[in-house]
Every structure is written in C-alpha cells, then in structure tokens.
Amino acid sequence: MLLNMSAEEKSGVSADPSNNHFEKLSALLSAHLGFDGNNKEGSLKKSQGLKKPDRIYQLRILNILKPIPWLLLAVFIFSFIWDFDDYFASFFGIQLQFEGILRIISVSGMIGFLTNWTAITMLFRPLKRRPLLGQGLIPAHKERIAYRLARAVSDDLINPALIQQKIxxxxxxxxxxxxxxxxxxxxxxxxxxxxxxxxxxLEYISFQIHDPIFRKKISAHILAELEEALHDKMLEKAALKTYSFFRGQTLEEFIEDLLTKVPVTAERSIGFIDEYLDELPGRIEKNSEKIDELITQGVYMLVNQLNVQTLVEENLRTYDEEKLENLIRNATNEQLKTIQYLGAVLGTIGGFVIWEPLLSLTILTLLFGTVFLIDHLLFRRES
Known part of the structure; x- marks a missing residue:
C-alpha cells in the first residue's frame, strides 16, 4: 500500500496526477470479472447465423447447363459439313424436312445464350460512363439503388419497432x-x-490526500461549508476560532492536518467494503425489476436514435462501382450464370419451333404440362 511511501514515490505521484489508478482499477475488474476475451465463463452465447442456402442443387444444375453453349457451337460448325441434306420423314401424316435443322437449332440456341449474357453483362458494364456504350444499369443508378435498398431495409427488415419487439x-x-x-x-x-x-x-485515497492541490480544494470547500453553517451562530464560531488559536493553526491548516490522517482512518474502517459486497447481490436482486426497466428504456432510447436508412444508405454510397458489382455477384452469381445457360436451352427449343412449329408446340405443350403437373403434386406432398 501507499501509506508509507518513500519521497521518490510521493514525487512520482505528484508528477503524474492520474498515477494510472483508474487503469489499475480497470485491470483489476477485468481480471476478476472475466472481461478478457479468452474467458468463456459466463460469456454470452454467440447467435447462430442463418443457415446458408444449399448450393449443391444449384451447382448441379449449373454443371449440367455449362456445356450446352459449347455443344451448340460445335453443332453449328458441324452443320457446314453435314446437316441432314435431303433427309425427310413422315410422322402421322406430317411431312418432316430435316435438312438445315442443325444450323437452325444451334443458331437459335447461341442467340438465346448471347442475348441473356449481353443482358446480364449490361447490368454491370461498362463501370464508367462511355461516350457511345453508355454505362451499366446498376452503376448508372447506384444512388437510387442505395436509397431504395436502404428504404426497404429500414421499413420492412430492420426498424426500431421490430428491434424493440424482438428484445x-x-x-x-x-x-x-x-x-x-x-x-x-x-x-x-x-x-x-x-x-x-x-x-x-486505500492506494487511491492515499494518493489523493498526499496531493497538495487536492487537500487545498477539500479544505477550502469544508471551510466554506463551516462558515455558511455558523453564519448566524456567533458562539460556536467564536469557540472554533478560540480552539484554532490555542492550537497555533489557522482553521484551514487544521482541516488540512485532519485530512492527512484520513488514510489511516480509512485503513482502520476498510472492513465496510466486506459488508457492502455481501449486500450488493441482494440489492441488485431486490431491484431487479427496476434495473430491467432502466436497461430496457436505455436500449429503446438508443434504438430510436438509430437511423437505419441513413446508416445503410451512407454505407452503400461509399461503395465504388466495382465493389457494388462484387457485392451483387457474390450473392447471385450462380443464379445469373444459370439464367445465361438457360437462354441457350430456350433458344434451342425456339429453334425446334422455327423448324416445325405445329409439331414442336404440341410436343412442348405436353412435355411442359407433364412437368408442371408432377411439380405441383410433389409440392403439395411436401407441404
């Protein structure tokens, strides 16, 4: 303890007003209360994140669709060598002419793929405005997207009322x-x-009492309180001055002398800390409802001060065009690629319709009708 400080230690205390006392208190509380990040006792459980969508099914479809554009390109090249020349057949009285079918379906499929690829690319590119090519849809409307997205988040996803409800x-x-x-x-x-x-x-009391400036302030405050209390009491005031006269000290010096004895008195009376700590948990438990109410009101006040829309909007506005593109692509990359490759499939189907409209539409109607019926039955079964 600092009750018997050396001259060098006292000098050090005066030189450093704070003397790191509050840092010591912080370290003390952290050590005993377990605020250290490595201490897991009594720690709050981390919230479990939402389960990520199952990507296996998406990737499986994507892997099936990926070869289709290359296959269509190969068929297109092959059609210059051979394309069912002079081949024809009859199907339920319908004369089918196969000549040129490979080129029709391959060109239609590649057009479908390139159309979707171009549309998706134009969402993001060019990043910067170009004289002739313009600018991608998302970079050109970045400000509007930031505003609309922030508005949607603040209105429907995260708002003070919803946060309060969840709490x-x-x-x-x-x-x-x-x-x-x-x-x-x-x-x-x-x-x-x-x-x-x-x-x-005890260290903190000793440090403060050994500080002359602190003693001066305390003694001046006590003296002012005494003078105010004895303002109309002439007898008590005279007795106090007489006592001070016989001690050979001014009243201020007398008070400062008493203050120097505070550390010794504090050391004798420090046992009250044990009584206080014994009663502390009970006091907290006794006032638990008030504590809960105060904390809840404080949290609500902070939540109401939180402007979710401004927070999200300002954060999105700091994104440059490339970062915004990466943000969207990271969330939708598989879906966007699937759309591109589905363009090739739909284009190929369109090629069959161009080749033989009536027969192709009949077969496609039956095929898609069967698929939708099976899907509907499976969906109802799962529900």
Missing part, C-alpha cells in the same frame, strides 16, 4: 441480468477480489 420477446435483458448477477455473486465472494479492491481504494 421484448427474447427477454434478453432479464436473462443477461440474471447471468450478470450470478457472475457478480461469484466474484464478490472471492477473498482475492476483496483484498485487491481494498488495496486499490
């Missing part, structure tokens, strides 16, 4: 208050914590 439904405040109370009860019952806290209190 109320989860009863998080009362649950964490109980955990904190249990932790405080365990810590305050440890003798090591009590000894360290007493030592810090």
């Amino acid at each position: 109320h439904e989860s009863k998080a405040v009362s649950r964490y208050r109980r955990l904190t109370l249990l932790h405080v009860r365990n810590v305050t019952s440890k003798q090591a914590f009590r000894d360290d806290l007493k030592t810090w209190i």
Whole structure:
C-alpha cells in the first residue's frame, strides 16, 4: 500500500496526477470479472447465423447447363459439313424436312445464350460512363439503388419497432441480468477480489490526500461549508476560532492536518467494503425489476436514435462501382450464370419451333404440362 511511501514515490505521484489508478482499477475488474476475451465463463452465447442456402442443387444444375453453349457451337460448325441434306420423314401424316435443322437449332440456341449474357453483362458494364456504350444499369443508378435498398431495409427488415419487439420477446435483458448477477455473486465472494479492491481504494485515497492541490480544494470547500453553517451562530464560531488559536493553526491548516490522517482512518474502517459486497447481490436482486426497466428504456432510447436508412444508405454510397458489382455477384452469381445457360436451352427449343412449329408446340405443350403437373403434386406432398 501507499501509506508509507518513500519521497521518490510521493514525487512520482505528484508528477503524474492520474498515477494510472483508474487503469489499475480497470485491470483489476477485468481480471476478476472475466472481461478478457479468452474467458468463456459466463460469456454470452454467440447467435447462430442463418443457415446458408444449399448450393449443391444449384451447382448441379449449373454443371449440367455449362456445356450446352459449347455443344451448340460445335453443332453449328458441324452443320457446314453435314446437316441432314435431303433427309425427310413422315410422322402421322406430317411431312418432316430435316435438312438445315442443325444450323437452325444451334443458331437459335447461341442467340438465346448471347442475348441473356449481353443482358446480364449490361447490368454491370461498362463501370464508367462511355461516350457511345453508355454505362451499366446498376452503376448508372447506384444512388437510387442505395436509397431504395436502404428504404426497404429500414421499413420492412430492420426498424426500431421490430428491434424493440424482438428484445421484448427474447427477454434478453432479464436473462443477461440474471447471468450478470450470478457472475457478480461469484466474484464478490472471492477473498482475492476483496483484498485487491481494498488495496486499490486505500492506494487511491492515499494518493489523493498526499496531493497538495487536492487537500487545498477539500479544505477550502469544508471551510466554506463551516462558515455558511455558523453564519448566524456567533458562539460556536467564536469557540472554533478560540480552539484554532490555542492550537497555533489557522482553521484551514487544521482541516488540512485532519485530512492527512484520513488514510489511516480509512485503513482502520476498510472492513465496510466486506459488508457492502455481501449486500450488493441482494440489492441488485431486490431491484431487479427496476434495473430491467432502466436497461430496457436505455436500449429503446438508443434504438430510436438509430437511423437505419441513413446508416445503410451512407454505407452503400461509399461503395465504388466495382465493389457494388462484387457485392451483387457474390450473392447471385450462380443464379445469373444459370439464367445465361438457360437462354441457350430456350433458344434451342425456339429453334425446334422455327423448324416445325405445329409439331414442336404440341410436343412442348405436353412435355411442359407433364412437368408442371408432377411439380405441383410433389409440392403439395411436401407441404
């Protein structure tokens, strides 16, 4: 303790007004209360993140569709060598002419793929406005996208009312208050914590009392209070001045002399800390409802001050065009690629319709009708 400080230590205290006392208190509380990041006792459970969408099905479809554009290109090249020249057949009285079918379906499929690829590319490119090519749809409307997205988030996804509702439904405040109370009860019952806290209190009192500036301020304050209290009491004021005269000290010096004895008195009376720590958990538990209410009101006040729309919008506005593109592509890359390759499939189907409209439409109607019927039945079964 600092009750018997050397001259060098006292000099060091005066040179450094703070003397790192509050840093010591912070370290003391962190060590005993378990605020260290590595201490998992009593720590709050991390919220489980939402399960990521299953990508296996998406990737499986994508892997099936990927070879189609290359296959169409190969068929297109092959059509210059051979394309069912002079081939024909009859189907239920319908004369089918196969000559040129490979080129028709391959060209239609590649057009479908290139159309979708161009449309998706034009969403993002060019990043910067060009004299003739213009600018991609998303970069050109970045400000509007930021505003609309922020508005949607603040109105429908995250808003103060929803946050307050979730806090109320989860009863998080009362649950964490109980955990904190249990932790405080365990810590305050440890003798090591009590000894360290007493030592810090005595050190801090000793540091303050040995500071001449602090003593001057306290004595001046006490003297002012005494003069105000004895303003109309002439007898008591005369007795106090007489006592001071016989001691050979001014009243201010007398008060400062008493202050120097405070550390010794504090060391004798430090046992009150044990009584206070014994009563602390009970006081917290007794006022648990008020504590929960105060914390909840504080959280609500902070939530109401939170402008979600401005926060999201300002954050999105800081994104450059390339970062915004990466943000969208990372979330929708598989879907966008699937759309590109589906363009090749739909283009190929369109090629069959161009080749033989009536027969192709009949077969496609039956095929798609069967697929939709099976899908509907499976969906109802799962539901």
